[in-house]
Amino acid sequence: MLEEFKHAFQRHNNGHVQLIIINVVAFVVMGLLMVIFDIAQQPQIFSFIHQQIAIPALIGDFIQKPWTIITYAFSHDLSGIIHILFNMLFFYWFGKLFVEYLGSDKLIAVYFLGAFAGAIAYLAVYNLIPFYQERVPGGGMIGASAAVYAVAVATATLLPDYTFFLLFLGPVRIKYIAAVYIFISLLGSVGSNAGGNIAHLGGALIGFVYIKQLQAGNNWGAWITRTLDWFRRLFSARRHVKVSYRKATEARPGAPRTPSISQDEIDTILDKISDGGYDSLTKEEKEKLFNASKK
Numbered sequence: 001m002l003e004e005f006k007h008a009f010q011r012h013n014n015g016h017v018q019l020i021i022i023n024v025v026a027f028v029v030m031g032l033l034m035v036i037f038d039i040a041q042q043p044q045i046f047s048f049i050h051q052q053i054a055i056p057a058l059i060g061d062f063i064q065k066p067w068t069i070i071t072y073a074f075s076h077d078l079s080g081i082i083h084i085l086f087n088m089l090f091f092y093w094f095g096k097l098f099v100e101y102l103g104s105d106k107l108i109a110v111y112f113l114g115a116f117a118g119a120i121a122y123l124a125v126y127n128l129i130p131f132y133q134e135r136v137p138g139g140g141m142i143g144a145s146a147a148v149y150a151v152a153v154a155t156a157t158l159l160p161d162y163t164f165f166l167l168f169l170g171p172v173r174i175k176y177i178a179a180v181y182i183f184i185s186l187l188g189s190v191g192s193n194a195g196g197n198i199a200h201l202g203g204a205l206i207g208f209v210y211i212k213q214l215q216a217g218n219n220w221g222a223w224i225t226r227t228l229d230w231f232r233r234l235f236s237a238r239r240h241v242k243v244s245y246r247k248a249t250e251a252r253p254g255a256p257r258t259p260s261i262s263q264d265e266i267d268t269i270l271d272k273i274s275d276g277g278y279d280s281l282t283k284e285e286k287e288k289l290f291n292a293s294k295k
Contacts, residue, residue, distance in 0.1 A: 015104030016095030019111055020088050023144055026074045027084050034078055054140030055119055057126040057195060068140070073115035075142040087144050093164065094152040094174070101158060102214075108228065109221025110154050110210055111147045114203035118146020121202030122195050132194060141195050146203030149185070153178050153207035178204070 008017050030050075037046040053075050055068040062068065076084040098107050122141055125132045155162075156178035163171045182204050188197035213220050269285050 013099050013104045015107045016092060016099055018104075019095070019108065020092060023074055023076070023084065023088060027076050027078070030075065031078050050142075051140070054142045055122065056140045057122065057136045059123055059127045062123060069116060069119045070112070072119065072140070072142050073111075073144050073147045076144070077142065083143065087148050091144070091148045091151060094148075094155045097159065097162065097174075098151055098155045105225045106214075106219075106221060107151065109219075109224040110150050110207060112224050113206050113210060113221055114147035114150020115144075117150065117202040117206035118199030119202075121146075121205075122199045125198050126195060131190075132198075135194060137195055141199060143196060143199075145196065146199040149181065149200045149203035150207035150210070152181065153204040154211045155207075157208050157211040 005021055008014055008021060011017075030053075033049060034046050037043055052065065053068065053071045055072040056062050056065065076087065095107055098110070119141075126136055127133070152174075156174045160173065160175035162174050164174055164177065166172050166177075182201065185197040185200035185204070188194070189201065191197065210220050265288060269288065272285070
């Protein structure tokens with residue numbers, strides 16, 4: 001199983017599967033902890049752990065736990081599997097289509113942007129609107145729904161007339177699927193899960209805006225991609241091509257000149273191989289790596 005997970009993280013353009021694995025692993029770990037501490041008659045310990053993951057509704061509490069703006073988006077309700085099952089199925093369908101057209105880096109960026117936008121919307125309504133201030137939830141919010149909505153709406157904005165074949169309904173354009181989910185969340189924004197549905201709408205909005213900005217030439221998620229690339233380089237073992245330097249000799253007249261390549265260029269190419277495999281290199285990059293290996 002570990003080998004399969006490792007392979008999933010090494011495949012190029014496999015971001016949707018990688019995010020699903022992270023969500024499922026987090027669900028399993030939290031579920032096991034809940035069972036263990038319940039059997040040990042120490043439910044308060046699990047409650048404490050849960051509070052470190054869920055994003056609180058009050059801004060004062062959130063300031064003390066700012067990391068929850070990320071952790072909440074990789075956690076799900078443990079009372080059953082319906083929450084995570086539908087989230088991950090919905091995400092897989094739209095995420096796979098998104099990756100085919102825009103790639104994994106942008107998918108992961110939209111996922112995080114959706115999580116951030118959902119959290120901001122959640123915090124805003126409970127701290128600024130009197131209607132919601134009277135209904136502050138005690139346990140905070142968990143769930144990847146805001147991030148999933150961002151990916152779904154981004155995909156529907158990019159490819160509105162793409163068709164999914166749904167059970168009992170047949171072919172349905174994805175713009176209508178996204179519209180139905182948005183309308184359901186709008187109705188739920190005054191219900192028992194008001195905060196969660198507000199977060200859905202925040203994620204949906206950022207997904208729409210992201211694609212419109214991308215089409216205008218602005219990549220709002222580029223900073224997320226750069227940040228994640230920095231972390232990958234920080235925690236991954238960097239391989240080096242051994243380069244030896246010889247005293248330069250006078251080239252024969254008419255002999256082809258081999259372009260020089262620096263160690264930084266080699267490192268960049270090796271990082272690209274680590275992320276996307278050898279096939280992700282351009283012809284020029286492959287030639288540079290080949291020439292460096294002969295020195």
